[in-house]
Amino acid sequence: MEGFFRSYLSLYRPLITKLNELMSTYQLSYSLWQVIFYIKNYGPSTLVDISNQYNVEKPTITRRVHRLEDLQIVKQIPGKDRREKIIQLTDLGEEIYQKCREKITELEHNVMEGIDKEEQTITFQTLPKIKENILK
């Protein structure tokens, strides 16, 4: 499938720009959103959990979490293991999650305008398969 990477990558910048604009209301970016999303959907987590999920190094997540603490969106509580810090959403974090979730879902809906439901589903399912092929 020659040209596939071009097709894939030319969407990236417009999309990430749009998402970052969308979340700038809350001083968030998509990279910060990933952390919020993770602890909302997988429960309070450690920094290592999160860095494994997104294939990024620990210092990257340390930084993201610190920014989210400054914004009072997450807080850290000690785990049983005294090395660990469990990261969880604050009440404000929960609120912001809901608001961003709505905005993102709305955009997810809008960008699919005029595209066959079947094609949407296939694209949605095919991308993770490609990811698996790259990572293995």
Next chain:
Amino acid sequence: MEGFFRSYLSLYRPLITKLNELMSTYQLSYSLWQVIFYIKNYGPSTLVDISNQYNVEKPTITRRVHRLEDLQIVKQIPGKDRREKIIQLTDLGEEIYQKCREKITELEHNVMEGIDKEEQTITFQTLPKIKENILK
């Protein structure tokens, strides 16, 4: 299509990392490849042509072109309009284009392993439609 952005974006880092590794042999990255690809496929071009194509600002392309000049992959010739500089591939640039093209095409083939031809095509065609929806 809730969750689509997650599906899309989680492929990005593995892919771009792989591509950059692939091209590191020639001290290239995907962002530099985009310039090479453009002038190979659209002919010798100005900086403005290229920046329009990829939705990035002019200084970004100035930088990319300067790096490519250092690598002796492109050269600039004056256009009729004395403001313009026409950027074109050198002989070395042509060679490197061919080699990278082969490597990229091979990877494009490999990442599709086990994925239905029909699904590949639909994904390939759907992504640009989404891009159009975002940009309009």
Next chain:
DNA sequence: GACAACTGTTACCTAAGGTAACTATAAGTT
């Protein structure tokens, strides 16, 4: 000829992430 528009550059800034080295704690080994 004056003013606007366009091409490309420079200087400065931000976002995002990586690597290496480190501290503190926990787990495994002898």
Next chain:
DNA sequence: AACTTATAGTTACCTTAGGTAACAGTTGTC
């Protein structure tokens, strides 16, 4: 118990990639 290895998180420093504003030089228009 003592020693060694592994793990969680942090810090300092570096790289990549891109944006904005301001500018010089050139061209087009009124």
